[in-house]
Amino acid sequence: MSAEPSDGASQDVRAAVLEVLQTFNKTGVTLQDGTRFTEDLNFDSLLVMEFIAALEDRLDISVPLNVLPDIETVGQLVVATEQIVREEHG
Amino acid sequence: MADLFDRFESLRARRDGLVGDGGHDPFQVEMDEVLSQTEAMIEGRRTILAGTNNYLGLTFAPESLKAAHDALDAAGTGTTGSRVANGTYSGHKALEHALCSFLGKEHAIVFSTGYLANLSVLSTLVGPDDYILMDADCHASIYDGVRMGDAQIIRFKHNDAADLDKRLARLAKKPGNKLIVIEGIYSMLGDKAPLDEIVAVKKKYDDVYLLSDEAHSLGVLGRYGRGLPEEVDLEDDVDFIVGTFSKSVGTVGGFCVSSHPQFDLLRLACRPYIFTASLPPSVVASAKTSLELVEKGGALRKRLMRNAERLHSGLSALGFTLGGDVSPVVAVVAPDVEIGVAFWRGLIDGGIYVNLALPPATPQNFTLLRCSLCAAHTTEQVDRIIEVFAEVADTLGMLPKQPKKKAALG
Structure with a gap:
């Protein structure tokens, strides 16, 4: 992954986030950057934990719990995840 | 008009759903009278207590009662004071x-x-540049503690040393201390941490410390009751042990022990130590x-353990799905919340008190x-627990499968 240009890696991360999130999408809303976890996807604390664990598995990263309170939308999660992938996989 | 309590609407709805037609609220059980370590009067009924974490039954130990008196x-x-003010007596x-x-x-603190x-x-203990690596099944007090602090919080898969290893490897090049947090026995399912594997992973990396919460294993595991580290002979590899007096020790209070030379500095830094009243003398004396008694126990x-094995094998033979290994915590998995609540009610009506545990507090x-279980449970009491479990399952038509011919121990 580190050999790929950053744009490509970035696309990969976005696609992975959306792919994992889709399996947790019970409300059936179309996933966009502005989609909100609580209001649009009805995520509760338990589902957030399960989703994050699945995302960690998919991308082989650790998502610190500290980042979660600041993430309200899918777009914010993509940005945060991209940063973690950059840090952890160089 | 928005009411201040509107934000608890989902909690209210869930509670009303549980309590239903005027039945007991599983989370507001009242013991009218405590008869012994293993029995109480609940709603006028003599009830066997099988959900108290009073593992060694020391709540009525004559020596401890006398010390407390x-x-x-x-x-x-x-x-009437905090440990750092007027609340430290010779007993503490x-x-x-x-x-x-x-x-x-x-x-020790x-x-x-x-x-x-x-x-x-x-x-x-850990600051903004440090990392906490906690088992995902850790207790709420651990989640709350790490959230109150500034360290980066990373969860690893429950009892999965390989997952911990993977996460530590990614952090290896980052400065900062790493603190692994596990429990000796996990409270909900009663399963033990694979301490040997976790210690082996810990030793692969620099600046890694290990904290084990022995709340449910102190008094239970090890020849002298020192918990999981004693049982597996790895006491020197655990840097910090946290524990409680409200389970095997039979009263209330908590502690942390460590051989780190600067450990006492925590007394000046821990706000939940500085800004709360200290334990009363009677509690300290009984602890x-x-x-x-724990050490000599x-x-x-x-x-x-004999009681635990009897209950575990008895329920298992009836076909119940049990959550973990044989341990003093025996967790029966109910198919769903509705059946779980009905089952709990059936048990309480049959004179058995157990804990009903619901998501999100459960793995x-x-x-x-x-x-x-309690060391003070008699064989007859354990058998009665099994019997009522069978009766309630029968009433609810949910005996999971046909009973096996004979209970297989272990």
Whole structure:
């Protein structure tokens, strides 16, 4: 992954986030950057934990719990995840 | 008009759903009278207590009662102060010395509850540049403690040392200390941490410390009751042990022990230590006496494990799905919340109290009928618990499968 240009890696991360999130999408809303976890996807604390664990598995990263309170939308999660992938996989 | 309590609407709806047609609220059980370590009157009915975490049954130990009475008469009903102000009596220091000598560590700090011990240590020990690697099934007090602090919080998969290894490897190049947080016995399912594997992973990396919460294993595991580290002979590899007096020790309070030379500095840094009142003298005295009984409690541990094996094999033979290994926590997995609640009601009507545990407080979204055994349970009481479980399952038409011919032990 580190050999790929950053744009490509970035696309990969976005696609992975959306792919994992889709399996947790019970409300059936179309996933966009502005989609909100609580209001649009009805995520509760338990589902957030399960989703994050699945995302960690998919991308082989650790998502610190500290980042979660600041993430309200899918777009914010993509940005945060991209940063973690950059840090952890160089 | 928005009401202040509107935000609890989902909680209210869930509670009303549970309590339903005027039945008992599983989370507001009232013991009218406590008859012994293993029995109480609940709603006018003599009830076997099988969900108290009173593993060794020391709540009525004559020596501890006497110590508590003496301290009460000598030093009064309370300290009316924090440990750092007027709330440290000779008893508190004596209890800390007793913990050091019992657990073989250089330093000990006593806190007012086990919950506060975790809040104190986990919010303070690690800073903004450090990392906490916690088992995903850790207790709420651990989650709350790490959230109160500034460290980066990373969860690893429950009891999965390989997953921990992977996460530590990614952090290896990052500066900062890493603190692994596990529990000796996990409270909901009663399963033990694979301490040998976790210690082996810990040793692969620099600047990694290990903290084990022995809340449910102190008094239960190890020849002298020092918990999981004693049982697997890895006591020197655990840097910090947190524990509680409200389970095997039979009263209330919490502690942390460590041989780190600077450990005492936590007394000046932990807000849940500084800004809360200290334990009353009677509690401190009974804790210290009960600790001695824990250490000498080999016979109690044998009885406890015999009871645990009997309940585990009995329920297993009936076809119930159980959550973990044989341990003093025996968790029966209910198919869903509705059946779990009905089952819990059937048990209480049949004179058996167990804990009803619901998501999100449970691993894997389980609905659990969580039993905890006591060394003081008689064989007849354990058999009665199994019998009522069978009756209720029968009434609800949910005996999961045909009973096996004979209980297979272990």
